[in-house]
Amino acid sequence: MIRRRLPLLLSLALALPSAYAAQFTAAELEAARALQARILTLDGHLDTPANFERPDFDIRHDHSGNALSQVDLPRMDAGLLDGGFFTIYTGQSDRSPASLIADRDAGLRRLLAIHTTVAAHHDRLAIARTPAEVAAIKAAGKRVVLISMENASPLQHDPSLLSFYHQAGLRLLSITHTGNNGFGDAGTAEPEWNGLSPAGRALVEQATALGIMIDQSHASDAVFDDLIEMLPVPLVLSHSSAKALYDHPRNIDDARLRQLAAKGGVIHVNAYGGYLVDTGASAERKAAENALEQRLGGWRGMTMASGVELARGYAAIDAEHPVRKATEDDFFAHLEHILKVVGPEHVAIGMDWDGGGGVEGHPDVSQLPRITAWLLRQGYSEQQIAGIWGGNVLRVMAQVQDYAKAQAGK
Ligand SMILES: [Zn+2]
Structure with missing residues (x-):
């Protein structure tokens, strides 16, 4: 009995220090890096432009260890990230006339x-407006x-x-963030329009006529249903995961996933850890995080220098209010x-x-070859992996732009 149980316990003990992340051999990671060097590697949702407004952010500098930064040129080079959709994010306001002007600005x-x-x-960056420009x-x-x-x-x-x-390059447009707006409902708010509002439908039509892709991430399931019904072209979810694995309104169910693909x-x-697993974060923890962020000037007002202090503050909060943190394996489970x-x-x-x-075991873009290594281990072909890393969204981008051109020519 003991002889049979010992190896199990031993293997459990050996697995503990690295239990949060799949282990890849040096050869697997080397093959992944070589593959990524041949293909295009794009990410669908980069919040990095928030840092472009911080006076002490330098994209040529490696900001590892700073809680405000996971993307810069040195780490893009390390992770072989060719680029992606850099987003113009605006927090949801109270929608008063003055707030709408502030949001516009x-x-x-x-x-x-x-x-x-x-x-x-x-010399290092360029804006792409078409799939041909990306290439x-x-x-x-x-x-x-x-x-x-x-x-x-x-x-x-x-x-x-x-x-x-x-004209300035916008090619992907989402409807909402975490709150409802005048265009439609967010997944994480009470229904107000039961999907898109009349203004939201007009906006989607205008975007489609211009050749701008529509992004449903953050919007409600009813908005998804409206988009499936009204769009003459495919749509995109720029950052969402699976409701079958964690029933959260930011995730999408299998039936809608099949509609998206069809x-x-x-x-x-x-x-995003809080959408991959139930972290069990208490109200006290959320309040402590909020207080820390506000003390350092608020998310929008923080300098990169305060990002170092922010990282220390988060570590202290982790110690005082521990949560179940999402791991790289949790991300792979959603992906699978x-x-x-x-x-x-x-x-x-x-x-x-x-x-x-970013999750435990996968903190920033420098680690992206681990995803490629995982895909290779699952048996996906180079062509399939090239699609996942950029070819698929560029296919949709071409379809949406071709449709707009054809309509304009009518
Ligand atoms: Zn988001």
């Missing part, structure tokens, strides 16, 4: 910050900046601004489930970097 400032950053580092930028050895918007609130005061955003769409699997439901042609990666994403 916040969106335009963030757009300006993206352009200013790319211009200041034009050309990669071929030139630069990093690809696609522009997206998270929460359409900056467009509510004057929706006609969308054509200006399009329409030709793509889901970028998210790595979604791959099984829709197939590799409809899956992509959108890890919510610089917006709360």
Whole structure:
């Protein structure tokens, strides 16, 4: 009996120190890196532009250990991340007339910050507006900046601004963040419009006419249903995970995943810990996190220097109010489930970097070859992995742009 139990206990003990992350051999990681060097590696949702407005952020500097940063050029180089959708994020306001003007200004400032950053580092970065430009930028050895918007609130005061955003590079537009707005309902709020509002439908039509993809992440299931019904083109989820694994309104159920795939769409699997697992975070912990962030100037007002203090503060909160933290294996479980439901042609990666994403064992973009190693271990082909890392979303982008061109030519 003892002889039979000992190896089990021993193997459990050996597994403990690394229980949170799959182990890859040096050869597996080397093969993953070699593969990524040949293909395009894009992320569907990068909150990095929030840092572009911080005076002491330098994208050429490695900000490892800073709680405000998971993406910079040194770590993109290390993780072979070619680029992705850099988002114009605006927190949901109270929707008063004054707030809608403030949201408009916040969106335009963030757009300006993206352009200013790319211009200041034009030897390393370039804005892509079409799939062909994405390929050309990669071929030139630069990093690809696609522009997206998270929460359409900056467009509510004057929706006609969308054509200006399009001219400035916007190619992916989400409806809401965590609260409802004048365009539709968020998944994490009480229904107000039961899907898209009339203004939301008009916005989606305007975006489709311009060749801008629609992103359903953060919006409610009813918005998803409206988009499936009204869109003449596929839609995108820029950062969402599976409701079958964790029943959270930010995740999507299998039936809707199948509808997304049937329409030709793509889901970028998210790595935001609180949506991958039930962390069991108490109200006290959330209040402590909030107080810490406010003490350092609020998320928008913080400098990179305060990000170091923020990391220390989070560590202290972890000690005082421990939670079940999502691990890399939890992320792989969501990825595996979604791959099984829709197939590799409809899956992509959108890890919510610089917006709360990243998990234990996979803290920043420098680790991305681990995902490629996992996909190789699962038996996916180079072509399938190239689709997951960028080909699939570029396929949708081409379809949406071709549709707009064809309609304009009628
Ligand atoms: Zn988000």
